[in-house]
Amino acid sequence: MSVHTPPKMSEDSARDLDSLIACPACDALLRDRDVAAGETATCPRCHSVIEAPRRLAMTRILMLAMAGLILMVAAVFFPFLEVSAAGLSQRSTLVDTVRAFSGGLTVPLTYAMAALIVVLPTVRFLALIYVLGPMALGWYPRRFAVPAFRVAEALRPWAMAEVFIVGVAVALVKVAGLAHVAIGPAFWAFVGLVVVTVLKDNFMSRVTVWKTLEARRPA
Amino acid sequence: MSAPVVTARQAGLIGCAQCGKVHRDGAVTCLRCGSDLRPRSAARLQAVWAWLVAGLVVYVPANVYPMLKTSSLGRTTESTILGGVVELMHHGSYGIAGIVFFASIIIPIAKFLAIIFLALSVTRQVRMSHHYRHKLFHVVEFIGRWSMIDVFVVAILASLVQLNFAASIAPGIAAVSFALSVAFTMVSALSFDERLIWDADPVPAE
Structure with missing residues (x-):
């Protein structure tokens, strides 16, 4: 573990803003330095992680985002769950789940569900592929890479695939007493999607990506 | 252990909360990531309070109105959030009852209290150290989305259990207000x- 150090403040060093970094969590003014892959740079004041670059992190995030996108397609189109009771059976896909609220006053929730479970995770995957693809290959950033990465980061709390899968687990237990439940391929695709998302977010070092985007910006 | 820490603001500079880039005073957008750099102030806290009050207001109908309408063999029962938890306990699923109780009742209430405390601590003196408040904020930020579990459970149940007369489940209006909350x-x-x-911390840490 390494730490960014506070700069020796003088008029001259204050002028060279590029050699400084402000901790995004507590605003402590620190001397910026290159953090090697595998190192974790923390703030001496609030101990938040500022940068944690990993070897091949960009390539890994790119691959995981692409895997996530493929799994999302599978999760949306294959059957998700099937219940049967008293000779009747009902098969539901992810789309049916999203549309569960589409009757009466609960209609707005349909859109919210679609956004939280399918649309926002997909948008995040696409944005990350768009931003990090050229970075992983060592190219210049794409034209709208900066706003795209900002959107990807802003949407992070709102992409709720992980939360949804826990909800599925709870629902399965609730239904189990009432009817027989069979799990479809889309369920496993979605579980895979959650694993991929968590791995991807673990490799992500936001400040490192921003610095890379800035350093690679064509002059 | 370390030299005294100066914040970007104390040095007359502006730090970007998104990417850490340091700007001269008066900068409006970050040159590196394009984020808004407008200085944080007590006025910004009003947004926190406003959203919090909105969340509290819609949390009331979320608990009063039914979350689920279950009809089985012609009989319809409605259950609220708390009712659902009690029902799960009657079925003996204590673990699941615990998850739902934690996600839909404990987390939202703890979150309301934590945000109130943090917002007050900015302008008032409090006992809790900066480190603990910093940690508390991160817990609140991390855990908030997990409250959505119950809304998802309702959606899955309602889409899955549509077995005509035998059993069917429809979502109640509380699902909407809970999601909004x-x-x-x-x-x-x-x-x-x-x-x-x-x-609010005039003395450097450590």
Whole structure:
């Protein structure tokens, strides 16, 4: 573990803003330095992680985002769950789940569900592929890479695939007493999607990506 | 252990909360990531309070009105959030009852209290150290979205259990207000600038 150090403040060093970094969590003014892959740079004041670059992190995030996108397609189109009771059976896909609220006053929730479970995770995957693809290959950033990465980061709390899968687990237990439940391929695709998302977010070092985007910006 | 820490603001500079880039005073957008650099102030706290109050207001109908309408063999029963938990306990699923109780009752209430405490701590003296408040904020930020579990459970049940006469489940209006409550409190926590916790600290840490 390494730490960014506070700069020796003088008029001259204050002028060279590029050699400084402000901790995004507590605003402590620190001397910026290159953090090697595998190192974790923390703030001496609030101990938040500022940068944690990993070897091949960009390539890994790119691959995981692409895997996530493929799994999302599978999760949306294959059957998700099937219940049967008293000779009747009902098969539901992810789309049916999203549309569960589409009757009466609960209609707005349909859109919210679609956004939280399918649309926002997909948008995040696409944005990350768009931003990090050229970075992983060592190219210049794409034209709208900066706003795209900002959107990807802003949407992070709102992409709720992980939360949804826990909800599925709870629902399965609730239904189990009432009817027989069979799990479809889309369920496993979605579980895979959650694993991929968590791995991807673990490799992500936001400040490192921003610095890379800035350093690679064509002059 | 370390030299005294100066914040960007004390040095007359502006730090970007998104990417850490340091700007001269008066900068409006970050040159590196394009984020808004407007200085954090007590006025920004009003947004936190406003979203929090909105979240609290819609949390009331979320608990009063039914979350689920179950009809089985012609009989319809409605259950609220708390009712659902009690029902699960009657079925003996204590673990699941615990998860739902924690996600839909404990987390939202703890979150309301934590945000109120953090927002007050910016302008008032409190006992809790900056480190603990910083940690508390991160817990609130991390855990908020998990309250959505119950809304998802209702959606899955309603889409899955449509077996005509044998059993069918429909969502209740409380699902909407609960989802709104979770979303509003998430926005409230997101509008809180965590650097405010540290700004109130005149003495460098360590």
